Amino acid sequence: MFSRYQLDGAYDEMFQPDGVPRTHYQPLYQRLLGLPPDELARREQAAELSFLQQGITFTVYGREEGTERIIPHDLLPRIITGTEWATIERGLAQRITALNLFLKDIYHDGRCLAAGILPRELIYTCRHFRREMRGVNVPRDIYISVVGTDLIRLPDGRFAVLEDNLRVPSGVSYMLANRQVMRHVFPLMFRNYGVRPIDHYGQALLQTLRALAPSQRPNPTIVLLTPGVFNSAYYEHTFLARQMGIELVEGRDLLVHDQVVYMRTTAGLQRVDVIYRRVDDDFLDPLAFRADSTLGVAGLFNAYRAGNVALANAIGTGVADDKALYAYVPAIIRYFLDEEPILPNVETFLLTDEKQRQYVLEHLDELVVKAVGESGGYGMLIGPHSTRAEQAEFRARIIQQPRNYIAQPTLALSRAPCFIDGQIEPRHIDLRPYILYGGEAKLIPGGLTRVALTRGSLVVNSSQGGGSKDTWVVDP
Amino acid sequence: MLSRVAESLYWMSRYLERVEHTARLVDANVVLALDQAPAFAEQRWARLLASLHAIPPEGPIGARSMTDALTFDRSNKASIITSLGAARDNARQVREQISSEMWEQINRLFLQVSQIGIDDIWNMQPHAFFRDVKEGAHLFQGLTDATMNQGEGWHFMELGRFIERASATVALLDAQFAHYNTAEDGVERPQAMNQYLDWVGFLKSRTAFEAYCQVYTADLQPERIAEFLLLNPEFPHSLRFAAGRINSALQAIMRVTASRRSGQAERLAGRLRATLEYAQIDEILSDDIQAYLADMQEQCAQIHRTIHEVYFAPPLAAVLN
Numbered sequence: 001m002f003s004r005y006q007l008d009g010a011y012d013e014m015f016q017p018d019g020v021p022r023t024h025y026q027p028l029y030q031r032l033l034g035l036p037p038d039e040l041a042r043r044e045q046a047a048e049l050s051f052l053q054q055g056i057t058f059t060v061y062g063r064e065e066g067t068e069r070i071i072p073h074d075l076l077p078r079i080i081t082g083t084e085w086a087t088i089e090r091g092l093a094q095r096i097t098a099l100n101l102f103l104k105d106i107y108h109d110g111r112c113l114a115a116g117i118l119p120r121e122l123i124y125t126c127r128h129f130r131r132e133m134r135g136v137n138v139p140r141d142i143y144i145s146v147v148g149t150d151l152i153r154l155p156d157g158r159f160a161v162l163e164d165n166l167r168v169p170s171g172v173s174y175m176l177a178n179r180q181v182m183r184h185v186f187p188l189m190f191r192n193y194g195v196r197p198i199d200h201y202g203q204a205l206l207q208t209l210r211a212l213a214p215s216q217r218p219n220p221t222i223v224l225l226t227p228g229v230f231n232s233a234y235y236e237h238t239f240l241a242r243q244m245g246i247e248l249v250e251g252r253d254l255l256v257h258d259q260v261v262y263m264r265t266t267a268g269l270q271r272v273d274v275i276y277r278r279v280d281d282d283f284l285d286p287l288a289f290r291a292d293s294t295l296g297v298a299g300l301f302n303a304y305r306a307g308n309v310a311l312a313n314a315i316g317t318g319v320a321d322d323k324a325l326y327a328y329v330p331a332i333i334r335y336f337l338d339e340e341p342i343l344p345n346v347e348t349f350l351l352t353d354e355k356q357r358q359y360v361l362e363h364l365d366e367l368v369v370k371a372v373g374e375s376g377g378y379g380m381l382i383g384p385h386s387t388r389a390e391q392a393e394f395r396a397r398i399i400q401q402p403r404n405y406i407a408q409p410t411l412a413l414s415r416a417p418c419f420i421d422g423q424i425e426p427r428h429i430d431l432r433p434y435i436l437y438g439g440e441a442k443l444i445p446g447g448l449t450r451v452a453l454t455r456g457s458l459v460v461n462s463s464q465g466g467g468s469k470d471t472w473v474v475d476p
Numbered sequence: 477m478l479s480r481v482a483e484s485l486y487w488m489s490r491y492l493e494r495v496e497h498t499a500r501l502v503d504a505n506v507v508l509a510l511d512q513a514p515a516f517a518e519q520r521w522a523r524l525l526a527s528l529h530a531i532p533p534e535g536p537i538g539a540r541s542m543t544d545a546l547t548f549d550r551s552n553k554a555s556i557i558t559s560l561g562a563a564r565d566n567a568r569q570v571r572e573q574i575s576s577e578m579w580e581q582i583n584r585l586f587l588q589v590s591q592i593g594i595d596d597i598w599n600m601q602p603h604a605f606f607r608d609v610k611e612g613a614h615l616f617q618g619l620t621d622a623t624m625n626q627g628e629g630w631h632f633m634e635l636g637r638f639i640e641r642a643s644a645t646v647a648l649l650d651a652q653f654a655h656y657n658t659a660e661d662g663v664e665r666p667q668a669m670n671q672y673l674d675w676v677g678f679l680k681s682r683t684a685f686e687a688y689c690q691v692y693t694a695d696l697q698p699e700r701i702a703e704f705l706l707l708n709p710e711f712p713h714s715l716r717f718a719a720g721r722i723n724s725a726l727q728a729i730m731r732v733t734a735s736r737r738s739g740q741a742e743r744l745a746g747r748l749r750a751t752l753e754y755a756q757i758d759e760i761l762s763d764d765i766q767a768y769l770a771d772m773q774e775q776c777a778q779i780h781r782t783i784h785e786v787y788f789a790p791p792l793a794a795v796l797n
Contacts, residue, residue, distance in 0.1 A: 229568050238572035248572050253480050257796060264479040266628065266787040267733035269795050 001032060001040075004423045010412035011153050012426060013078060024081050024474060031189060032076075032424070040419055043185045044075045050181045071174055072467030075419040077182060078429060078449040079193075082475045085445060088151065088159055091343030092433060093441035096147055098333040099166065099320045100437060103143040105336075106319060107133045117335045118328040121352075125403050126325065127373045128167070128318025130281065132288060136305050138314045139212045140439060145312035146205070146276075147435040148172070148448075151343070153414035160344045162430065164329075166321040167313065168278050171468075172434050173236035175448045176201060176243075178470040195472040196445035201434070202243030205276075208438040209244075212310035213273045220273035223249045223263065227279050227295045237278055251279070256299030259306040274310045281315050323372040323406045324350055347409055351402040360407040361398065364391045367407045369398070382458060384410055413458055418451060418469070428452045430460050431471065445473040481573055482632045483788040484566040489636035491563035492582070496613040497644050498528065498556050502546050503606035504681040509539045512673055519655065520674065524681075527644075527651035530554035543602060544594040556609065560586050575623040578616060585612035628732050634725040635783065642718035643776040645682065645705055650769040652678055656698060657766070672696065682713050702765065703757035706772075715772065716752040722779065723749045729787070737794065741782040748775050 007015060014025045021029040032040070051073060080088075105112050106123060107130075113120050123129055148169030150162040179198055183190055206222070213220030226237040228250050241248035253263050254272065262269035277284065283293040288301035303309045319325065327348040330341045349356040349367070360367060364383055371379035381394045398405050415426040433447035449471045450460035460466040505524055509517040521542050525532050530552065533545040549555045564586040571579055589609065597605040617637075624630055675696045679685040684705060691708070692700045708714040723745040730738045760768050785791070 242572045247478055249478060250480065253478050255792075264790075264795070265733075266477050266479055266482045266632075266729070268790075 001037065002417075002424050004425050005417065006426070009155065010428070011155050011157055011414040013153075013414055013416040013429070024079050027192060028077070028079065028189065037422075040075065041422055044419060047073060047075060047181045047185050050184065051177070072451075072453055073178060073181070074427075074451050074453070074467055074469040075185065076417050076424070077186075077470045077472045078416050078431075079472045079474055080431075080446075082473060084159070085473045087342065088433060089443050091159070091161075091341070092149055092435050092443060094333060094337065094339060094342055095149070095161065095164070095329065096144065096435050096437050096441045098336045099164065099329070100141070100143050101336040102332050103314070103317060103320050104141050107316065108135065112332065112335055115335065117331050118325070122322075122325060122328070123319060126319045126322045128281065128316065128322060130316030130319075132301065133314070133316040137307070139214070139307075139310045142212060142312075142437060142439060143314040143317050144320075144437055145208050145212065147437060148432045149435065151431045151433065152346070152411060153431075154344075155412055158344065159431070160346050161329075162346055163323065163326060164321040165432075166317045168280065169432075169434070170233045170236055170278075171432060171448045171450075172201065173239040174468050175434070175444075175446065175471070176239075178448075178468060179446075182470040193472060193474050195474055198444050198446050201444050202240065204436055204442060204444065205240070206244045206246070208436040208442070209274050209276050209312055211438040212312055214307065214310070217273050221247075221263075221271060222274040222276065223247045223254075223272055225249055225251070225254070225275050225277040225279055227251075227283070231278070233278065240276075246276075251293075251295045251297050254297040254300070256297060256303050259299070259303045259308050261297065261300065261303050261309045272309060274312065276312050281318065284311075284315065318373075323348075323370055324352070324403065327406070346411060349407040351398055351405050351407065357398065357402055361395055364395060366410060368410050369394050369405055369407045372404055372406060380459075382410065385458075410458070413452075413460075416449070416451070416469070418453070420453070425455070427455070428458055428460070429469075446471040477628045477632075479788050479790075481570050481629065483784075484569040485573065485629050485632045486636035486783070486788075488563050488566035488570070488582075489633035490640040491559045491566065492613055492616060493637045493640040494559045494644070495556050495563065496610055497640070498546060498554065498559065499606045499609040499613070500683065501528070501648075501681045502543055502556075503603060503610075504677050506539055506543060506602050506606075508673060508677040508680075516674070520677065523651040523655050525554075526654075527647045528554040529647070540594065540598055543598070547597075548589075548593050557589055560589055570629075573629055575619070577619045577623050581612070581616045581619055585609070585616070588612070628729060631725045631728045632787075634721060635729075638718040638721040638725070639776060639780055639783075641713060642715055642722065643773060645713060645715050645718065646769050646772045646776065648678070648682065649702065649705055650766065650773070653698075653702070653765055653769070675701065684711065684713060687711050699757060699761055702761065706760070707752060707755055707757060709753075716749075719745065719749040719752050726783075733787070737786050737790070741779060741786050744775070744779045744782055748772075748779070 007017065007019065013022075014029065015021055051071075102112065112118065113123065144166045146169060148165045148171065150165070151159045152162050154160050175198065209222050210220060213222070222244075223246055224237055224241045224244075226234060226248055228234070231237070237248055247263065249263055255262055255264065255269075261272040261275070263272050279295050282290045283295040285296045285298060285300040286293045287298050289296070300309070301315070304311055304315070326345065327350055330345055333339060333341045349360050351357045351360060360369070364381070365386070367383045369381040369383070381390060383391070394405075413428040413430055416429045417424045418427045420427070429449050429451050431447055431449050434444050436442045436444075449469045451467045451469055452458055452460045453467045501524055505520060508520070512520075517539065518537050521537050521539075522532070524542075528546070530546070533541055533549070533552070535541060545552050546554060547556045550557055550561075552558060564582050567574060567579055567582045620630070620633065675698070676685060679688050679696075679701065682705060688696075688701065688704050691704060704711065704714065706715045709716055709720070711717060723742070726742040726745050730742050
């Protein structure tokens with residue numbers, strides 16, 4: 001079963017370099033060896049059927065028919081030890097706390113800019129910086145309630161942060177669905193491993209949102225604002241609304257009157273106190289932002305500024321997950337918390353810097369270049385896997401708009417065993433834990449492990465043919 | 477409940493009722509066309525189109541072309557595939573409100589019909605196909621009753637279903653009597669075999685043939701047929717039955733939405749129900765039956781408009797104070 005499994009330089013989640021399974025993977029390894037060959041295939045079919053019937057789908061942009069697809073799912077769990085998780089937990093709590101303080105500072109006093117922690121131009125040239133948010137007080141100073149941060153494992157086994165998602169991170173429904181399916185497929189192993197539960201996510205999210213409600217509203221109305229059925233994450237929106245027992249609304253269901261937000265119900269208007277919005281800043285309010293948006297609510301920003309409605313996440317948080325700003329996050333942590341960062345960053349070249357740009361342009365075939373404002377694996381150049389023409393194209397783009405790009409070394413993401421065509425083969429993976437921040441960071445043990453299902457590929461995004469697998473945090 | 481959600485549930489249900497109605501109508505007519513003279517069949521297709529408010533397709537009217545137009549033609553607003561697609565779109569809008577079983581059923585039915593065409597069914601057994609469609613719609617209804625909370629949303633679905641049914645029954649009677657009244661001058665009526673078959677087909681297209689016979693025997697009298705489809709309190713496709721269900725659904729909705737405006741729709745439905753409960757078929761027939769049917773159609777339309785205005789898209793001025 002492991003005959004096609006070969007180790008290379010990358011960190012392998014299951015095996016030590018000498019080919020012996022790591023302690024926490026032993027029980028899984030033994031179990032796999034003990035299974036009849038077609039048993040795994042049978043279970044994979046059961047899992048796929050389960051996804052299909054529940055309609056767990058996402059949408060791929062830019063293709064005509066058949067845009068609704070099942071997210072590819074891998075059968076074998078990714079296992080993280082409790083000790084490793086403790087580091088992740090502390091590291092992300094530290095990072096999110098610092099970034100939240102940073103956002104408040106940027107939109108109020110700007111102390112970190114005055115202290116020269118990072119250049120002012122970096123902030124003011126960021127596409128996601130919202131001038132309109134200057135001086136606006138947000139409920140309990142919480143800017144980022146819901147965060148998904150992407151981690152990778154370096155060859156030496158340490159976890160490092162690849163990027164932060166502070167706007168509208170998605171994928172949490174896949175984490176929950178994976179777990180649900182896996183419990184049916186491997187019931188016995190669950191019991192023996194003592195996997196930490198994640199099913200309280202919906203409840204924890206609801207609590208985080210409720211904490212944002214104005215204090216004089218004891219029974220706040222909380223809604224989830226979706227762009228609608230054509231959004232790629234629509235399934236997730238319906239799923240979360242159902243898990244929390246809150247209304248799923250679209251922009252046209254809401255209206256603002258006298259700076260108060262209401263939803264239109266069959267019993268008349270009902271006041272809305274907290275909006276968990278899955279709509280980007282740009283589209284939230286046609287009066288304040290993009291005037292051509294039909295997804296938003298006219299007047300929402302005014303109601304928000306007046307303190308009559310809370311938004312999660314706040315407007316303008318994208319400035320803190322800009323990929324160029326990313327390079328400064330360690331400095332931000334040191335400045336605001338006076339602590340050393342627990343989780344390291346990945347080395348990053350800023351292309352606005354003359355010297356660094358020169359280096360990057362000379363080494364395009366080795367580096368990964370990313371557009372700063374994009375996500376989902378769009379607008380990326382992976383040097384070693386690129387053609388000369390692609391490199392030339394990115395060279396031109398970088399020279400034209402250096403602020404729009406960053407470069408990083410091509411990292412060997414760690415690899416984990418996956419069940420592919422009846423055999424177990426290694427594939428590259430990353431990890432996106434979900435963090436809820438309601439004054440204090442709360443992590444759900446596990447997260448979404450994304451898999452680059454194509455052999456040798458380093459791109460794990462679901463929009464680019466990536467899949468996912470269940471993530472187990474086990475003791476110790 | 478969100479107005480948009482209520483409206484989607486209402487329309488999902490209405491469109492699905494329309495799917496079932498159209499399937500039954502086309503099926504009954506295809507079967508009947510086998511026994512009747514072509515000229516008669518052609519007239520009946522024309523009446524059927526009129527009752528569906530559909531535009532006749534180009535070219536000669538025949539069983540095959542009509543079946544195609546009313547089943548698979550996506551550009552035809554009255555076709556089964558159009559209604560089914562609209563029902564599914566509405567269901568997709570409210571996926572978190574309906575049970576997974578309901579969603580899967582409507583999705584399956586849509587995929588089933590959208591993947592085939594007239595050639596696939598015509599040379600085989602059109603009847604089997606239409607039976608599948610009707611059963612698919614019935615299964616959805618059964619799943620709805622068995623798996624969905626019978627709260628406000630369910631009542632809006634009931635409303636959509638019975639308003640559609642009421643207005644379809646009236647439209648069908650209207651087309652039939654328009655034909656019957658013009659044809660009657662000096663001609664002996666149901667005696668002719670063609671005429672008799674016509675009435676059988678008419679009843680069958682409302683699943684009413686057996687139910688009618690139970691009440692009145694197989695002696696088909698137009699007056700009795702009108703009475704049965706308009707005033708029978710127990711037959712689920714009669715106008716009176718539908719009016720009763722519309723009224724109760726509105727009362728249930730009124731209890732949970734407690735606003736003084738919601739009385740408007742309930743009052744109209746209650747009036748319709750009461751009129752039908754105390755009506756006599758002789759009075760209706762001694763007057764102008766077509767004027768009567770037009771009035772019934774208008775009352776159904778008015779109830780729909782009022783529901784729309786009170787629950788789905790109230791004018792802002794009305795809700796803000």
